[in-house]
Amino acid sequence: MRRLCSVVILIAFAISANAGDPDILDDFLVPPGIDINSVTRQYFTFTGLRDMQRVNYTGKTESIVRRVTKKIFPALEGLGVSVSRTFYPPLSITPPHYHPRSSELLVALDGPLEISFIDTRNKLFVQTLQAGDLFVIPRGLIHFVNYTRGDCGGGTMGIFGSANPGTVTLGSTLFESGIKADLLAKSLQNR
Numbered sequence: 001m002r003r004l005c006s007v008v009i010l011i012a013f014a015i016s017a018n019a020g021d022p023d024i025l026d027d028f029l030v031p032p033g034i035d036i037n038s039v040t041r042q043y044f045t046f047t048g049l050r051d052m053q054r055v056n057y058t059g060k061t062e063s064i065v066r067r068v069t070k071k072i073f074p075a076l077e078g079l080g081v082s083v084s085r086t087f088y089p090p091l092s093i094t095p096p097h098y099h100p101r102s103s104e105l106l107v108a109l110d111g112p113l114e115i116s117f118i119d120t121r122n123k124l125f126v127q128t129l130q131a132g133d134l135f136v137i138p139r140g141l142i143h144f145v146n147y148t149r150g151d152c153g154g155g156t157m158g159i160f161g162s163a164n165p166g167t168v169t170l171g172s173t174l175f176e177s178g179i180k181a182d183l184l185a186k187s188l189q190n191r
Contacts, residue, residue, distance in 0.1 A: 021162050024078035031074050046073045049085045057089035057153045063145065065094070070163040077163055084158040088113065088147035095171055096144040102165035103139040108132065110154030117143035142170065 030036050030043070052066055067084045070076040082102075086094065088110075106115060111130035117137050118124050127135055128148075137143045139161075147154055174184060 021078065021080040021164075028075065028079070029077040031077075044075045046075075048072065052085050052087060052155075057087070060089040061092050063088050063092055063094040063147070067167070069165070079163060080161060082160045082163050082165060084160070086145075086156045086158065088145070088154045088156075090147070090150045090153060092147050092153075094145040095169055096142050097167055097169040098140055098142045099137075099160065099162075099165040099167055100140055102160040102162035104137045104143075104165070105159040106135045106137065106145075107157040107159065108135075108154075109156055110149070112148050113154060113156070114146040114148055115143065116146075117141045 026036075028039075028044075030039055046068055048068065049066060052064075057064075064087045065084055066086075067082070068076075069082045073082075076082055088094075106129075108129035108131055111133065112128050114126060114128050115135050115137075116124060116126045119138075119141060129135055145156070
């Protein structure tokens with residue numbers, strides 16, 4: 001009996017550990033206070049990436065990211081998907097970061113760009129992408145992009161398996177979080 005109980009508990013933990021966005025019981029969800037019968041095709045349309053075509057790159061060294069999650073596009077609620085559109089000024093980067101709730105499928109709209117991620121064995125995977133190439137980054141792994149083209153800017157689309165994948169940027173998380181400097185220095189010296 002004890003062994004059976006242990007197995008059931010382990011299975012329950014395994015199922016919950018692999019859970020993504022919760023399943024919904026309707027075709028789609030609407031925010032509280034909105035009558036589902038009043039929803040039109042506009043509810044399922046997001047046009048907020050159109051103005052990204054006119055991004056000013058002047059003086060920028062980091063990428064410019066627009067995330068489209070359920071927070072700004074409520075139709076994504078419960079559907080388990082979201083996207084991001086990133087523009088890269090010439091010779092720019094996306095700093096090391098990770099998404100705790102989703103893998104990312106990166107689509108190169110321009111190239112070349114260098115995408116890298118680090119696995120839990122500390123192995124670095126680096127790939128140069130050209131326009132039209134796809135690259136997948138497993139959930140929770142640190143990754144970054146180096147846009148290697150110097151004559152013009154470029155872009156990517158990130159596709160996520162969560163309506164709210166989250167983004168944790170290492171630099172700001174470590175150095176702007178309030179961790180005491182001496183503790184941070186000791187932590188970074190020890191391997």
